[in-house]
Amino acid sequence: MPRHGIVAGMTTQTVVLEDVRATYGTGDRQLAALDGVSVAFERGTFTAVMGPSGSGKSTLLHCAAGLDRPAGGSIVIDGVVLDDLTEDELTRLRRDRIGFVFQAFNLVSSLTAEQNVALPSRLAGRRIPQADIAGALTAVGLAGRLRHRPSELSGGEQQRVAVARALISRPAVVFADEPTGALDSVTSRNILDLLRELVDEHQQTVVMVTHDPVAAARADRVVFLADGRIAGDVRGPLEPEQIAARTAQLVEGSC
Structure with missing residues (x-):
């Protein structure tokens, strides 16, 4: 593939x-x-990636x-071929087109919620309008917590x-690595509801690595490694029990 090329036919991927x-x-x-993995993630879909420990998910x-x-x-993201990008070019692409949500929230303790949301853009030398920051936090249910x-x-x-921070740049894709791993079951459900809403109402693309069959069952599709x-x-809907059984088979097969 040509460096920096825009890939024809990528309108849905x-x-x-x-x-x-x-x-x-x-x-x-x-x-x-990873041993010759070929997979595509379509726009406006929620995909869970599952597999035994050491399977290559992360x-x-x-x-x-x-x-x-x-x-x-x-690898192609939003029509841009990553293969020969320089480190600076990769940094810009991650900043402008990719959102990240991790198990560790990675917030700066001395900054408020709104300051944490704005931080990556400010480090990149871009100012985000205050209204956009407030809007992002309102969208995730934190309208009254901006200065906390x-x-x-x-x-x-x-x-x-962390989700608001991932979305502030309006990325092409949000990658989530065990986003509910440090949360209780009720809070986990709320975060999954939020990710589901982003896909259903805003056509956001979400790719989530998880070990939790309940979390994976909220996705449109489960890719097993x-x-x-x-x-x-497998494309959904799937029940958590079906996902757990499939994962157990993979664990047994890798022993």
Whole structure:
């Protein structure tokens, strides 16, 4: 694929991975984290990525998001080919087209909710209108918490700030890595409701790595990984019990 090229026919696909390979270690200790993974994520869809520990879930997310460079293959985000981008170009692409939500909220404790939302853009030298910041926090249910610091917010409220921060640049895709892993069941459901709303009402593309079958059941589609390869690709609706059973089969197969 040509460097910086816009890929024809990508009107319905936000993220495309083609024969992506990633390795860890060197020599005899080299392991394949991803072994020829090809998968695409369509616009306005919610995909859960599941698999046993060590299956390559987080590696897939990090490579797809341009956080890690794969050993081979090709990745396209929003029509932009990542393969030969410089580090500066990758940084700009992540800043402008990708949102991130992690299990750790990654908020700066000394800053208010609105300051945390604005921080990445300000570090990049861009000013976000105050109305946009307030609008992003209102959209995640925090209209009355703009000036509260993380210590004054619950875990669920902190994660909502992280979601607002991910959305402030209106990204093409939001990558979420275990976004409910540190939350109780009620708060987790609220965060999943929010992600579901982003997809259904705003046509946001969400790709979520999770180990939780209940969380995965909220997605439109579940992609299963095992030993660095696609082991299943199922479109919903799915029940948590079905997802758990499929994951258990993959665990047994990898033992």
